[in-house]
Amino acid sequence: MLNNDKKTNVLIVDDDKYVLDSISLIMRFHEYDFIACKDAERALKELGKCEFDIMISDINMPGMSGLELLEIVSKIYPDMPAILMTGLAELDAAVEAIKNGAYDFVLKPINPELFLNSIKRALQYSKSLNIDKKYIEALQMQLEAKTQELSQALDKIKNISS
Numbered sequence: 624m625l626n627n628d629k630k631t632n633v634l635i636v637d638d639d640k641y642v643l644d645s646i647s648l649i650m651r652f653h654e655y656d657f658i659a660c661k662d663a664e665r666a667l668k669e670l671g672k673c674e675f676d677i678m679i680s681d682i683n684m685p686g687m688s689g690l691e692l693l694e695i696v697s698k699i700y701p702d703m704p705a706i707l708m709t710g711l712a713e714l715d716a717a718v719e720a721i722k723n724g725a726y727d728f729v730l731k732p733i734n735p736e737l738f739l740n741s742i743k744r745a746l747q748y749s750k751s752l753n754i755d756k757k758y759i760e761a762l763q764m765q766l767e768a769k770t771q772e773l774s775q776a777l778d779k780i781k782n783i784s785s
Contacts, residue, residue, distance in 0.1 A: 630654070630655070630656045631655050631656065631676045631677070631746060632655075632656050632657070632658075632673065632674065632675045632676050632677075633650060633655050633656065633657040633658075633675065633676065633677050633678075633679060633742070634657070634658055634660065634666055634669060634670065634675040634677070634678045634679070634680075635647070635650070635657055635658070635659045635660065635678075635679045635680075636659075636660045636661075636662070636663060636665075636666040636678070636679070636680040636681060636684070636689065636692065637659075637661070637680070637681040637684070637708065638661055638662060638681065638684040638685060639681070640661070642681065642708070642731065642733070643659045643661065645733065646659070646679070646733065646738075647659050649733075649735050649738065649739070653739060655742075658673070658675075662684060662685070662686055662687070663680070663684060663686060663687035663688070663689070663691065663692040664686065664687060666678070666680070666692060667692070667695065667696075670696065670699070670700070675700075675703060676703070676746060676749060677703065677704050677705070677706065677742060677745050677746060677749065678692075678696060678703060678704075678705045678706070679705070679706045679707075679708065679742070680692055680693065680705065680706075680707055680708065681707070681708045681709070682707050682708065682709045682713050682716050682717060682720065682728075683709070683710070683713055683716075689707050689708075689720070690707075690716060690719070690720055690723070693705050693707065693720060693723065693724060693725055694723065694724075697723075697724040701724075702749060702752050702753070702756075703749065704726035704727075704745035704746070704748055704749050705724070705725050705726055706725065706726055706727045706728065706729060706741050706742065706745055707720045707725045707727075707728045707729075708728065708729050708730075708731055708733070709728055709729075709730060709731065710730070710731050714730075726744075726745045726748060727741045727744070727745060729741055
């Protein structure tokens with residue numbers, strides 16, 4: 624289901640088949656490219672194969688939790704926003720996830736409109752980060768070029784005055 628054209632690539636992680644199916648339906652309807660994984664271990668394998676723009680993960684999963692997955696993913700892909708899904712009983716964990724780098728969280732059962740809004744905001748945030756990085760890189764290149772020019776001018780002045 625993943626496309627290498629520059630469409631939005633979404634990684635979805637949830638151990639509940641019905642949640643994966645409903646989110647997959649939303650993704651298809653809104654023409655997002657996605658990979659749906661039933662556990663964090665599979666998600667990590669997919670992250671190694673392909674570049675994703677956003678990760679959406681359940682918090683409470685058997686094996687590796689969504690919080691543990693977030694911790695790993697945010698170290699490897701610090702600029703990729705992550706949205707965590709949680710039930711009301713796990714609200715404290717969702718707040719903790721935000722403190723630890725999650726971009727947002729959504730409550731289950733998923734409200735499609737709020738869910739899509741969260742995805743759009745996360746993607747906007749990611750694009751802003753990329754623009755900022757490119758701008759900083761361009762400034763650094765200009766600074767290096769100007770520094771080199773000044774160094775060469777200083778060398779010429781030293782040679783003339785010697």
